[in-house]
Amino acid sequence: MKVAIVGVGNMGRHYASKFKILGYSPILIDTNPNILKKYDESYRKYTSIDEALNKEDIKYMFIATSPKLHISLAKKALERNINTMIEKPPTLNPKELEEAINFAEKNGVYLGVSEIELHSNIVRNFQKDLKINDIQAYRLNTRSGYINPFFDLAWHDIYILQYLFGNIKLKQVKDKGNIFEIYGETDKTDFFLQVAWNYPNVRREWILKTKEGEIIFDFANDTIKYSDGRQEKKDNTDKLELMIKQFIQNPSFESSYRALQILKEFNKFDVKERIN
Numbered sequence: 001m002k003v004a005i006v007g008v009g010n011m012g013r014h015y016a017s018k019f020k021i022l023g024y025s026p027i028l029i030d031t032n033p034n035i036l037k038k039y040d041e042s043y044r045k046y047t048s049i050d051e052a053l054n055k056e057d058i059k060y061m062f063i064a065t066s067p068k069l070h071i072s073l074a075k076k077a078l079e080r081n082i083n084t085m086i087e088k089p090p091t092l093n094p095k096e097l098e099e100a101i102n103f104a105e106k107n108g109v110y111l112g113v114s115e116i117e118l119h120s121n122i123v124r125n126f127q128k129d130l131k132i133n134d135i136q137a138y139r140l141n142t143r144s145g146y147i148n149p150f151f152d153l154a155w156h157d158i159y160i161l162q163y164l165f166g167n168i169k170l171k172q173v174k175d176k177g178n179i180f181e182i183y184g185e186t187d188k189t190d191f192f193l194q195v196a197w198n199y200p201n202v203r204r205e206w207i208l209k210t211k212e213g214e215i216i217f218d219f220a221n222d223t224i225k226y227s228d229g230r231q232e233k234k235d236n237t238d239k240l241e242l243m244i245k246q247f248i249q250n251p252s253f254e255s256s257y258r259a260l261q262i263l264k265e266f267n268k269f270d271v272k273e274r275i276n
Contacts, residue, residue, distance in 0.1 A: 002027055003248070004058045006049055006073055007065035008035050011087055015062050016043070018241050024248075027056050049076055058082055060248050066146050067091055071100045074111060078104045083251045085112035088159075089151045090256070094263035101256050110251035113259040117156050118163055119239035119246070121222040125232045128164060130215070135161070135191040136207040139219075140199040150180045150271050153195035157206075158262050161186050168262065173269040180271075 004027035005015040012030070016039065019026035027044045029052050030036055036045040046052035053076060061077040063070055063086045070086040077084045078100070090097050090113045104111040117123060137157050145152030150173065162168045166187025174181040182193040204219035213227025222239075224232035 001025060001060075002044075002056055002058050003244075004029055004052060004056070004061045004077075006030070006061065006063045007087075008039075009064065012062075012064035014240055015064060015244070018238070018244055022241060022245060027052055027058055049073060053077070053080055053082075060084070062244070063087060067151070071096050074100060075103060078107055078109055078111060081107055081109050083110045083112075083247070085114060085247050085255075087114045088155045088259070089147065089263070089266075090259050091263070092147065092151065092267075094260055094267055097256065097260050097263055101253060101260065104253070110253060111256050112247050112251060112253070113255040114243065115159050115163070115255050115258070116239050116243050117160050117219070119237075119242040120219070121232065121234045121237065121239075122217050122219065122224055123160060123164065124237075125235075126164065126217075126224060130210060132165070132189045132208050132210060132215075134209045135189055136209075137161075137191060137193040138195075138203045138205050140194070140196040140201070140203040142199055142202055144178075144197040148180070148271060149178060149195040149197045150175070150182070150269075151266065153197070154180060154182055154193055155262065157193050157195070158182075158265075159258060161191060162258055162262065165189055168265055170265045170268065173271065175271060184265075 001024050003019050003024040005012050006029040008016055008028050008030040016026055016028055028036055028039060029046045029049050031047050033047055061082050061084045063073050067089050071091050074084045074086050101111055139153045139157055158168055168184060168186055170184040172183040178198050179196040184191055206217035208215040215227055216225040222234040
């Protein structure tokens with residue numbers, strides 16, 4: 001089965017390797033021919049998405065380009081009845097995503113949005129019935145991204161919070177340049193989230209406060225440490241492989257609907273794009 005990735009850069013290259021591991025026939029699409037030259041002839045390679053769509057019988061498409069291009073590229077696949085998943089953030093405009101969802105529904109195909117961390121050891125194994133009073137979350141990266149730390153980094157933690165604890169409401173967003181501080185609540189708990197670009201060191205951690213003590217989510221190592229000393233160690237499941245396989249075997253709109261709610265919350269705040 002032929003599966004395509006559009007944008008073979010920082011994230012897209014991981015999709016390319018996973019397609020091979022999962023036994024799919026990979027189609028690589030990138031406007032930069034020098035990137036494609038790095039791959040051997042077992043990969044079908046194109047610099048034009050239109051050419052790839054015309055020449056190949058693509059069954060599923062994944063898109064990992066700049067967020068500004070996600071929707072326009074996805075529509076090219078959706079109109080050809082190809083189930084498509086786009087990387088996060090799907091777009092900066094909730095109306096644009098809503099129109100794309102409606103477009104997919106009318107064409108009888110599915111549009112998904114990447115939620116890779118929902119397939120992490122932490123999220124898959126967390127005991128959701130625990131009473132959490134408050135959450136402090138940190139996602140501090142040494143590198144930068146496409147838009148700004150709010151859209152590029154906070155997105156991960158927000159969809160995890162949404163999935164584990166219910167609907168999200170953002171109360172305050174503080175823009176401190178390369179650092180953003182976000183205050184909000186879910187149906188079940190309040191949270192504080194700090195995200196940063198170009199930070200001196202990496203920190204990807206949640207501190208969940210309960211009456212029994214603190215639970216630590218270590219996203220860098222994909223482990224959980226409970227207040228009683230128990231640990232949920234990382235298993236051997238690859239989260240990207242699991243996400244790809246799940247979308248191909250059981251595609252749905254659920255991730256897109258969740259992303260739409262997040263975009264509507266994000267757009268309550270006037271956050272400026274960064275120019276890198």
